[in-house]
Amino acid sequence: MQNPIRFFDLENDFRTYFRPERNTNISGVAVLSGSLCDRPGKNGEAHLSEHMTSFRSKRHTPDRVDAIINKWMGGYGENGKLRILVDRSNIIFGHQDLPTRRHQLISFDMLARFPVDKVVDRGEFPSEKAVVRQEYYQEGLDDIKMLVGDLTREAVYGRTPSGMRIDCTFDDLVGITQEDVDNFVNTHFVANNMCAIFIGRSEKEATTLTRKYFGYLERGAEPPKPKTAKTCRFLKAVVSRYVVRDIKQYYFGFGVPTEGYLSEDAEAIDVLAAILSHRLWRRFRRGNKNFDGGAYRTPVEAERDFAGGLLSLRVATSGEDFLRKVIKGTLEECHKLKADLVPRTKLEVAIGNLETNYLDKIRSDPFELIVKAAANGDRNLVHLGGFRKRLRKVTQKRVCDVANKYLTDAYARVVVGPKEVNF
Incomplete structure (x- = not known):
């Protein structure tokens, strides 16, 4: 029988989930806020924050980041094992199963530093903002299946947090500033709003890695989020x-x-x-x-x-x-x-x-x-x-x-x- 998923908390309320098993090397960090937490008129904050914080860390230059992704995670795209993405309720900095423990440790060392170091390079802001715009076109407006899904969601929920796109709304993206990204990162990238996952590591190994990368972080204020829906908001007409x-x-x-x-x-x-x-x-x-x-x-x-x-x-x-x-x-x-x-x-x-x-x-x-x-x-x-x-x-x-x-x-x-x- 497979081991259950277990967890523990640090003193700063940072939580780690782990499952000991052989021949598996999966790890990463998640921020428990996503596009639902974009402020009104700022749809795209979470997505742009994901882009900006994964560009470099205090230890890793952009060239070093690129080298690690290509050498140790198989590169970008469908063939690679990199797992950096934003969803409605979270942002992930992780990877899929890698061949060896060494691959996993080197990859995690880089990925864990992204949400912790929170390096937002002002010189790269125009470039990444343009990238998010192109992603909005490529995987949104020009992808008909995605477009239909986004239009359906918008028709159901309107311009509420639940009705907005994950990537961005174009008019909102235009107005998002460097200061908006700084605000999102400093508000949501806090110890008590993040977690780490280790699939394939023992409790001792997971604890050692967690304390090394996250033990010194201070607990932050609870980030503002939309209210949890207790009931369904039904439509009144077609x-x-x-x-x-x-x-x-x-x-x-x-x-x-x-x-x-x-x-x-x-x-x-x-x-x-x-x-x-x-x-x-x-x-x-x-x-x-x-x-x-x-x-x-x-x-x-x-x-x-x-x-x-x-x-x-x-x-x-x-x-x-x-x-x-x-x-x-x-x-x-x-x-x-x-x-x-x-x-x-x-x-x-x-x-x-x-x-x-x-x-x-x-x-x-x-x-x-x-x-x-x-x-x-x-x-x-x-x-x-x-x-x-x-x-x-x-x-x-x-x-x-x-x-x-x-x-x-x-x-x-x-x-x-x-x-x-x-x-």
Whole structure:
């Protein structure tokens, strides 16, 4: 049986999570604040802070940082093991599993110093601000799948913290200054708002490394964050968005708000999403015989953080008539889930799918699961550890209940396509 994930705290409330095991070398540091903590009119502060603080440290020049990433972590991009990113509730400075302990120690030495040293080079601010702008285009506006997701979220939550992009909003990015980044870093990069993760290190090793890099830090004031959502803020009417782009397909997005990370409905929502995704796949892919219609994938995602949740889906097709079928068919499938119990066999398949994916992540690389839990009110990992037990308690009636609760007649509807279509 695999060792459980354990944790300990330093006197300054810095927390370390660790799991002793052989032949695994995963580590990193997380700041438990992300884009949800961007101030009003400053969407992009967290992202730009991640860029600026990972450019150099007191010990590592930009050239040295580049050399370590390429030599010891396999480089940048999909083939490398570097894991520096910003999310809604956190910023991560870490790496995936590396070949040897030496690779891990050298990499961690650099990564740990980024959020601790907090070196923000004023001379590099214009360069990194421009990089964030290009990332906003490349992985936002010009990535249609991301665009549909962002528009759906915005349609559901508006210009609230939950409705904003993770990367930035262009108009906000233009106005973000060096002082704004300094303020975000000094406010959120404090010992009691950070944690370290070591997968593959013993408690003695994890303690030694934690005290070396974080033991001298002073405890800071609690960083300001949006309030934890206790209930779901339901939409009151259908909200529609239509964007014309020079592309070949029509992308349909659908979304409804849900409760947040610690919701009692969490696992039932996950099961509902899995079942709905499969039903849409069968209907729009296997059920289509028209060359001008059909759909390749029908992903349904259930996202949650401490500020709220979003159940959303995305379907792309090249035919105008089929787009109308997709919109109508999606609403019909939602109605069926509200009206009828799902077959027991389909429920078991969905639960099995979710359990398999959970086990794969928790056993091979639980880094991001740990950080997400810690940043969203589950600091002791009780909620994360109880996922399988709660998942197995999801019944046919429970799925029907959450469908009726969240799949209301008020929802967000987004279409991005080559021209406007009446629907």
